[in-house]
Amino acid sequence: MNEQQQDKIEAATFRRLLKHLDDNKDVQNIDLMILADFCRNCLAKWYMAEAGKEGVEVDYDQAREHVYGIPYNDWKDKYQSKATPEQMAAFEARQKQKSESK
Template sequence: MQHLDDATRTQLEAAAFRRLLRHLDANKDVQNIDLMILADFCRNCLSKWLVAAADEQGAELDYETARDYVYGMPYEEWKAKYQRQATPEQLAAFEERQARKRESSS
């Protein structure tokens, strides 16, 4: 993508991000903990990254507004409708991933 000008690259990145959000919205059965176990990020991470990007650009964006955007609805509503209690197996897998990260960063 190095051959693309900055504006085109930014437009492509933005389109890919919007598609990722649509994909996540279409797959609400994929729980945040599953994303954290497999990919080390979740919908909340995307929200935080949006806030950080806004800060870098000097734009105001609070976390709750970013979360509403990423989830496509208020977070509490999404949580009530779609979030399931993490299973003991999911929690164990998450802790194992976190331990591996700590070991690799030492």
């Protein structure tokens, strides 16, 4: 595999991940953070950072719109639910576990 093929495959994989997340809007960002230590907002931050490395200015709102497929506030209003006490407890336990392993 050459570098161009690898870039094409990685880009297609990223688009597939975004589609998978879009198809599963019921999976909340906090659930992703608990299970995988990243969420849609993390992807947006990574996207913004990588664009910057290429000399392309992408602000956080633009990056989130790319990841969410619509403006973030619209997505949040339509699909994001308030975190449950159980989700918050699991998230805090995950954060504690991470800090203790450092």
